Amino acid sequence: MDFKDTSEEATFRKEVDKWLSDNAELKEGPNDSLSSLTEEEALLRAKEWAAKLYDDGWACLHWPKEYGGRGSTPIERVIWGQEVSKYKVPGGFFEIGQGMAGPVLMMYATEEQKKRFLPPLAKGEEVWCQLFSEPGAGSDLAGLKTKSVLEGDTWTINGQKIWTSGAHYSDFGILVTRSDPDAHKHKGLTYFFLDMKSPGVEVRPIKQISGGANFNEVYFTDVKIPDDQRLGAVGDGWKVALTTLMNERLAVGDASGPDFEEIFNLACKQDLNGDLAIKNGSVRDKLADWYCQYSGLKYTKYRNISALSRGETPGPEASITKVVSGNKLQEIANFGMDLMDSAGVIRDETTDNEQSMYQYGFFGAAGIRIAGGTDEILKNIISEQVLGLPQDMRADKGIPFNKIPTSNK
Amino acid sequence: MNFEFSSDQMLLKDQARKFLEGEESLKKARAILEGELSFDESLWKSVVEMGWTATTIPEEFNGLGLGYLELCVIAEELGRSLAPTPFSSSVYLATESILANASNEQKQKYLPKLASGEIVGTLAHTETNTAPTSNNLQCSFSNGQLKGKKIAVPDGDIANFAVVTAKEGEKVRLCIVDLETKGVEIKTQNSLDPSRSHASINFNNAEAEILDNDKDGWIALETLLERAAVLFAFEQLGGAEACMNMAKEYAMGRFAFGRPIASFQAIKHKLADMFIAVELARSNCYFGAWALSTNAPELSTAAATARVSASEAFNECSKENIQTHGGMGFTWEFDCHLYYRRCRQLAANIGSQTIWKDKLISSLERSNKI
Known part of the structure; x- marks a missing residue:
């Protein structure tokens, strides 16, 4: 048992480190980022960075070389991730495209389409979004209703998607639709990709509880x-969507925001009732709980990496990360503000101070517990896929989709 | 990265599990719980024959000279099977305190017999229902004699000798006392978990030797408890996982409202919560095992984290296991209460959760490194 790289891993890490130190700036702290940029500036910077990665052969490590990737092993991808997290680099625009759309195109698109779309995606020239959720189909994604009708070689799409991150700056999207409402729920779906500039696509931003607007409604x-932009067979959309969602769980990482280190440091310097907060028993009790979660997740990740290093596939154990870290963030954010007593509620968005870090975490945590699979859905996944418990009894099995109840009326 | 037990260690763990299943350890735990005896002598003999008591004792003292990672995997299986033996007292506490503190002569005297299971040792530390500190210890040592009373001594009525905390003037000492000697009075105490025996011990000018080699006895004790905490945590982890699996099996087979209760989301989420607690504890225990086996500077933090995390997981899983079983879980006949009891016993044995949480934060304050 040790934390050492194998010699191949060490060589690779050295190569990564060399390139990063030549091309990027080290972070000053774990939360040092480029978050103060406007979205437009951030996108520009992210595109420049992606192009640089591409030119030097560091784009899409897990993709085959022929499509613009590096053809790396999973453990190399992990090492890259560990090293790049130490640097202040632009990000947040290509995760859906490179992490989810790319792999689906590789499985289902024609060779010609792969050659057309994958390299620009690897290079960061084109941004992709994911058009899955609908107002009536979130956790129950297969309940989606956006209609697709085929006439000749062309499909006509009508309906509405929601929670589409980055739709307002995306060039392309992956889309799941209902092509046969008379079929059973999971049988009547068909999967496409489309140009977001197509006539009839309307993107409306959604204002979030934090005040920001990263995601949208898309009408x-x-x-x-055109039918040649269909991915997978007609009626096979659910199967294709599941492939995408498997990749989503890998793409959605930890909750970002104040973690143990930040709240510990705050407690070490903040006064509480005439003494340092860290001397208070109730504070120590909470800190110990969060440390156990923080440390537990850290070493769970190391166990997963060890499995990769041995060439094994890590188990679905990884699905505990988001449940634990989202809730931990929500508690830590609340407590950080609590340590600031009555003043914790005052918001000054013009300064980038410690207080606002907890306040962002307070809102962010409420979102992370829902995005990419709610706590409840993740617990279903753990109980069904890890522990092997049976699925819940369902009211929507064995009947045509259009006969499934959707309200009390 | 290789943050995992080796295939040999996993094999040892697998053998340990099968061996304890074959020995019907759980049935034996119930028999001890219901009967008059303090431990299962035949199981203890088998455990000794497997060489487990000799695991970390060097070969020069007739031990196996294996590492702590091996002991960790054995601990997990002993915890899973609720083995009613004095293993934790004799190995994690007594053997360890001799390995870390004793003179060569003392090692010669005790270690070979501990390895062969000829003698059993324990640690006698608790005196009242207040956690012991270097200030409130009442037991005293002077001129080679020990005076005072210890209570809740694990396996105190089984052990042949005890390592005892006592004050010599202002100084805390670790003393070693032969429990068959004159001036020692042992009384078995009732406890929440009679499958693991506890006793009170009165020392009335009993003959004793100093064990701590003139180190600061309190620091020697704290180090001993830290190292033991990792091993206790593995027992707790094994117990927690056993409870999760019991709850799962029961929920799959028990029908209500025309379906297995395992198909209800309330039960599924309960089991998912147990899984999360076990998984976090397992990862923290592995870190503790690494720190213990390499004597890493992170040991204080790692040990307290493993201990707190595993106590929490066992608590969560043993109580929710009863809950999942419904009324059946509350009956004497079902094994749920055996784990519920053992959970409390292990959580109490080397100090409370509150104390360990405090130690964890103190360690982080000292290390300046998270």
Whole structure:
């Protein structure tokens, strides 16, 4: 048992480190980022960075070389991730495209389409979004209703998607639709990709509880998609969507925001009732709980990496990360503000201070517990896929989709 | 990265599990719980024959000279099977305190017999229902004699000798006392978990030797408890996982409202919560095992983290296991209460959760490194 790299891993890490230190700036602390940029500036910087990665052969490590990737092993991808997290680099625009759309295109698109779309995606020239959730289909994604009708070689799409991150700056999107409402729920779906500039696509931003607007509603009114942009067979959309979602769990990482180190440091310097907060028993009790979670997640990750290093596939154990870290963030954010007593509620968005870090975490945590699989769905996944418990009894099995109840009326 | 037990260690763990299942350890735990005896002598003999008591004792003292990682995997299986033996007292506490503190002569005297299971040792530390500190210890040592009373001594009525904390003037000492000697009075105490025996011990000018080699006895004790905490944590981890699996098996087979209760989300989420607690504890225990086996500077933090995390996991799993079983879980006949009891016993044995949480934060304050 040790934390050492194998010699191949060490060589690779050295190579990564060399390139990063030549091309990027080290972070000053764990929360040192480029978050103060406007979205437009951030996108520009991210595109420049992606192009640089591509030119030097560091784009899309897990993709085959022929499509612009590096053809790396999973453990090399992990090492890259560990090293790059020490640097202040732009990000946040290509995760869906490179992490989810790319792999699906590789499995289902024609060779010609792969050659057309994958390299620009690897290079960061084109941004992709994921058009899955709908107002009536979130956790129950297969309940989606956006309609697709085939006439000749062209599909016509009508309906609405929601929670689409980055739709307002995306060039392309992956889309799941209902092509046969008379079929059973999971049988009548069909999967496409489309140009987001197509006539009839309307993107409306959604204002979030934090005040920001990273995601959107997307309306489709008689949008035309050629049949050759269908991925997978007609009616096989659910199967294709599951492939995408498997990759989503790898793409969605830890909750970002104040973690143990930040709250510990705050407690070490903040006064509480005439003494340092860290001397208070109730504070120590909470800190110990969070440290156990923090440390538990850290070493769970190391166990997963060890499995990769041995060439094994890590188990679905990884699914505990988001449940634990989202809730931990919410508690830590609350407590950070609590340590600031009555003043913790005052918001000054013009300064980038410690207080605002906890306040962002307070809102961010409420979102992370929902995005990419709610706590409840993740617990279903753990109980069904890890522990092997049976699925819940369902009211929507064995009947055509259009006969499934959708309200009390 | 290789943050995992080796295949040999996993094999040892697998053998340990099968061996303890074959020995019907759980049934024996119930028999001890219901009967008059303090431990299962035949199981203890088998454990000794497996060489487990000799695991970390060097070969020069007739031990196996294996590492702590091996002891960790054995501990997990002993915890899983609720083995009713004095293993934790004799190995994690007594053997360890001799390995760390004793003179060569003392090692010669005790270690070979501990390895062969000829003698059993324990640690006698608790005196009242207040956690012991270097100030409130009442037991005293002077001129080679020990005076005072210890209570809740694990396996105190089984052990042949005890390592005893006592004050010599202002100084805390670790003393070693032959429990068959004159001036020692042992009384078995009832406890929440009679499958693991406890006793009170009165020392009335009993003959004793100093064990701590003139180190600061309190620091020697703290180090001993830290190292033991990792091993206790593995027992707790094994117990926690056993409870999770019991709850799962029961929920799959028990039908209500025309379906297995395992198909209800309330039960599924309960089991997912147990899984999360076990998984976090397992990862923290592995870190503790690494720190213990390499004597890493992170040991204080790692040990307290493993201990707190595993106590929490066992608590969560043993109580929710009863809950999942419903009324059946509350009956004497089902084994749920055996784990519920053992959970409390292990959580109490080397100090409370509150104390360990405090130690964890103190260690982080000292190390300036998270």
